Amino acid sequence: MLEIEHLTRRFGGLVAVDDVSTVIEQGRINAIIGPNGAGKTTFFNLINGTFAPTSGRIRFRGQEIGGLRVDEIARLGIARTFQTTTLFNHASVLDNLIVGHRLRTQSTLWDVLAHTARLRNDERICREKARDALDFVGLSPIANRLAGDISQEERKRVAFALALSTEPSLVLLDEPAGGLNPEETEGLSELIRKFVQHGLTVCLVEHKMNMIMKLADKIMVLNYGKKIAEGAPAAIRVNPAVIDAYLGSEHAEV
Template sequence: MLKIENLTKRFGGLAAVSNVSVDFEAGKINAIIGPNGAGKSTFFNLVAGAIAPTEGRIQFQGMDITGMACDRIARLGIARTFQSTMLFEESTVLDNLIVGHRLRTQSRLWDVLINSKRLRDEEKKCRARAEDVLDFVGLSHIGHRLTADISQEEKKRVAFALALATDPELVLLDEPAGGINPEETIKLAALIRKMVDHGVTVCLIEHKMDMIMSLAHKIMVLDHGEKIAEGTPDQIKQNPVVIEAYLGSDDDAAA
């Protein structure tokens, strides 16, 4: 589904991502791990079109999307969440999700000015889609509440729902379990599996190793912007380079 070839992003003399090549399969949970500053979020920004690469190529479903604007990439079917939930805090949960599906609408300023039938029909579709994804993430009961008044775990679920409201084929989740407790993490992992079971491919960045090792089909490890390993959870756990760079060796643990 996603093919990355020799992807590089330099900021001045610093290579935040350096010559990374990787393939992510459709219908799988793909994970990216690495120490802080390893280039993980920059990698997501490149794929989602938030920034343009210095070198390399990004292909999605066989189409070259390298350097394409983020709105075009979103319309092609790539959605993204962020480490800090990016929601309209003073709007209701449902209104946040209605905004997400507007990516798929055709109405323009003239439709708004004359309150056209197309606008009215699309508003109904956006609301229906918002209600569907809210039910999917298990939050139908809080659709009427202001986003500022819900819990951190609920905001994480709303962020998932907002991504799903755009009708994506691939969702990039940036530290989805950050700031929530172990029980909530287990429930969020179950929601990620549910997304994949319903045909959405997932790629996530996460620091919670228990979650990643039990969830991911494939893991890529970054360190200082470079890919140092790639494989199944069992392969990654046994990789000496990964142990030294990130997971920690037995000597480190003893110290």
Template sequence: MLKIEHLTKRFGGLLAVNDVSTTIETGKINAIIGPNGAGKTTFFNLIAGVHKPTSGTITLQGDDVTSLRPDQVAQLGVARTFQTTSLFDMATVLDNLIVGHRLRTRSGLLDVLRGSSLLREEERICREKARDALNFVGGSHLENRMAGDISQEERKRVAFALALATNPRLLLLDEPAGGVNPDETQGLAELIRKIVKSGITVCLIEHKMNMIMSLADKIMVLSYGEKIAEGTPAEIRANPVVIDAYLGSDHADA
């Protein structure tokens, strides 16, 4: 799905990502782990076009996307969620989600002023796609709730639905289980499996190691901006460099 070669990002004197090469494999649950400040979110921002790399290349299914803007990357099928779920709290959940499919529409200001048939049809499609995405994540009962009134776990599901409404091929999840309890974490893990079964490739950043070790097909470990290991959960759990840098002896014995 995605090929990253020698990716480097400097912010002044800070080397946030240093010569990282990896692949995000199609149809798999790919994970990125590492201590705070390891460069994980910066790595996501480079893929999504938020930051431009200092050097290196990013290729999406054969197309060079290294220098594209975030909206252009999204148009090609890369969606993401964020550590903090930001919604329009004074709007309904459904109205929040309608924004997602606007990425795929063609109507403009002139259509709005005229109330064109194209605008009306695209609004219908956006509403339909929003409902489909909300139903997929198990949140159809939230449709008419104000976004500011729903729980943290429900906000996470709505964030998933917002990303899914853009019709992605690759979904980047930044700490999708942050701030939720163990039962809710398990539910979100099941949702991630469901997303992959539907044909969407997933790459996630997460600090909950029990979740990652039971969920991921492939894990890359970053430390101080550098890739220090990559492999299956079993390989990562047994890697002495990773144990020393991040996991600790408890995971080595697991």
């Protein structure tokens, strides 16, 4: 689904992503791990258009996307969540999600000023998509609650729902389980599996190794911006370079 070839991003003298090549496999859970500062979030930022590559290629379903704007990449079908879930706290959960489907609508400023039939139809569709996304992530009962009043775990699910409302085929999840307890982490893992069961492809960055080892089909390991290993969880767990750079010996024995 997504092909990365010799991807590099420099910030002055710092090489944040250094000649990385990989493939995000369709219909699977792909994971990226590594120490803090390894380049994981920068890698995501290059895929979703926050940064343009210094060099290298990013192809999504055969189309070159390196250097496209964030909104252009989102329209192609790549959604992204962030480490910190930022919502409009004084708006309802449902209203926070309505914005997600806006990139699929056709209304213009004139439609807004004239309150046209097209605008009204777009608003209806956006609300329907928001409700569908809330139902998918299990949050329909809190649709009308203020976003500022919901729990951290519910905020994570709202972020998943917001990504879903853009109608993606690939979802990038940046530390989705951060700040969650083990029970909440397991619930989020089940939701990620549900994504794939419904035809989506997932790529996630995460530091919770027990979660990743149980969840991922394939893992890529970054260190100082370079790819040092890639493969199935069983192989990554015992890879000497990965143990030395990140996991530590205790994970090789799990």
